[in-house]
Amino acid sequence: MHDVVIVGAGPVGLFLACELGLAGCSVLVLEREPEPGSPWRADPLGLRGLFATSVEAFHRRGMLDPLLTASGVHDDPGANPDADEPSPPRGAGHFAGMVLDPAKVDVTALPFRLPSPAPEVVMTSLESVETVLSERAVKLGVEIRRGVTVSAIAQDDENVVLHTGEHEYAARWVVGCDGGRSAVRGLAGFDFVGTEPQFTGYVVLATIADPEKLKPGINLTPTGMYVQMPAEGHIGMMDFDGGAFDRSQQPTRDHLQAVLRRVSGTDVTLSDVHLASSFTDRAMQTTTYRQGRVLLAGDAAHLISPLGGQGLNTGIGDVTNLGWKLAATVHGHAPDGLLDTYTRERHPIGAWALDWTRAQSAAMRPDPHAQAIQGVIRDLLGTRDGTTYVFEKISGSSIRHDLGSEQPLVGRNAPDFRLEDGTRLGDLMQDGRGVALDFSADRRLHGSAMGWESRMRYAAGPARNDLGLGAVLVRPDGIVAWAGDRDPDREAFERAARQWFGSPEI
Structure with a gap:
């Protein structure tokens, strides 16, 4: 019997496995996919942004350098840990397709921020993150089994048993980190509530006959949004059809070309489509993150639209919060109610992330009301205070847990204090x-x-x-x-x- 079985070997599940393994817990990770590699996880399709609090989490576990190396960040990432003030970010993200100017971010106004080796933003791929975390997990004694699908869950006051058809796995605790279509969430009976989608989004890798007809970067238009990534033929699109097309059928070249022409306002031609997938801005969250001895984290607990890159970062925040609390519970020295603080602290943050993406969907709609809102937002983003406010939200710098103290630093992510001997x-x-x-x-x-x-x-x-x-x-x-x-x-x-x-x- 293991102390903890984690279902899902994505970044969230693997980070949790590392946290528990570091604390001396016996950990088994079960993953449905038989192999770790996939074009959807590698660059360019698997490209993701890790924001300040997530990058800081890698720094605090000695994994920042391996992450930067795996992500191809070989030059100075923008952080100057010896400076008197934090360095400005190289990129600042966007709100509803309206790109933030990093030069307008006042890093001195971010709450209790000190210079750190951890940059404010790291662009990486899911594959790179998973590679770093898998290697660390194995070194810590974590066992990872792939090609395993959980089909049933039974729990009592002492243990949880996972059924996978041919095998049973017993553990003291189970954590579902198995994504937006979580089997653990459904089998354990969690309530999953939220709002229906406004758009169907597409991620496409294609050969474009006339790429010059598309503008590079993020483009919010009167009919939707499209993104031309730096990698050749890598396109993202958002079509405000109420989510009608998502996964209802495989997107064809003709369909994708029609959507791209509509949202870009051009007659661009897709010569060939190599890979394509769809998604929506459906916003869902479980009412609690714990049912008995079963817990959820990441997309299994909250289904967040890719708008603004909050899903992965929120998931990493979940497991850094959960890992030490669950380990203390396993080892028997947790104070009363410690594990219950996981839901109490992280559920409001998941709810905020859902509202943050809902607000962006509402502002992007192709109608006069939304376009009027866009004008107001662009005016705000044209100011230093407005850009700093949005960046503070995106980066996680504004997060503060209510720990019952009026001291303004309590409940916040700790600054990277540096002692005079150089120790951070x-x-x-x-x-x-x-x-x-x-x-x-x-x-x-x-x-x-x-x-x-x-x-x-x-x-x-x-x-x-x-x-x-x-x-x-x-x-x-x-x-x-x-x-x-x-x-x-x-x-x-x-x-x-x-x-x-x-x-x-x-």
Whole structure:
């Protein structure tokens, strides 16, 4: 019997496997597809953007350099960790097809942001991400079995049994990371609610007879949207048909050409179509992320439109939040209710991501009302404050969990504090433990941190920029659990440590 069985070997499932393996859990990953490679996961069709909080997660586990290498990022990615202020992003994304100007992003206005080796955005492919995570998972003792389809789930108060036809797999916990059509979600009886689609989207790899008729990049038009990617023949389209075409039939060359001509307003010709797939902006979410001993993460928990690249990033946020909590529960030192905070903290973020993409769909509709809204949005994006606001939302910088504290840093993603000896917070988090940073001159928290050594790392010394704080307690997922002033309160620190890490070891 394994401690945890994860269903789904995409980026979300594999990242969770790495988190649990790092914490010493026995982990089995079951994947329906028999082989890891696919044209839909490789560049260019599998191209995705990882935003700041996701890139930071790789940095904190020592996987940033392998990620950049696998992604073909060989030059300076834009981050200058030795600067006094964070570096501006090289790209800033878009809202409803309206591209943000990275020069208008005021990185100094992003909440509690410090310079870090982690760039604000990394363009990569699903294949690259999965390769890095698979290699790390195997090194951590995770077992990955492919070509396995889950057909039934049974659970009691102690265990969960997965049936796959010929085999049964027993575990103490099961996590469904098996995508938007999750088998685990349906078999375990999760409620999945939301809104129906406004458009059918297409991803196409084709030979274009006259590509000069199409403008490069993202193009929002009066009849829809199309994207001409840098890779030759790689096209994205959005046709506001109410999602009528999605997966109802295989898109033919004639159909795809007709859609492309309609949304681009040109007579462009597709000579041949090599690969094509469709999707919609259907927005769905489970009402809870846990049913007994079965949990969900990523697209299995929330089906988010590709608009704005929130799906993958939200999924990575899910499993960095869940991994350490589930590991603590497995090992028996989790404080009461710790695992329940997973749904409480992550469900509102999934709901926000759904609304963010719904707003974009509404603004993109080919009608006079939406086009009037577009004018207002373009005016806002023409300002530094407007662009910074949207980038802050896209990057995840604005996320703050309500942890019951009025201290403004608590509940946020921790800045990459740098001690005077050069050690960074990200360096201290690579073993998966929490971190107590003590900037006070007399190492005030040293004695108070004793007893949690297996769950929390203590580091003391002046910081290059301590943001006016005397000490900070950071959870294993990088969220600030507690922050103290120049004269930190040891009793308050100990209460926070007990709240998130359980009773100290005797």
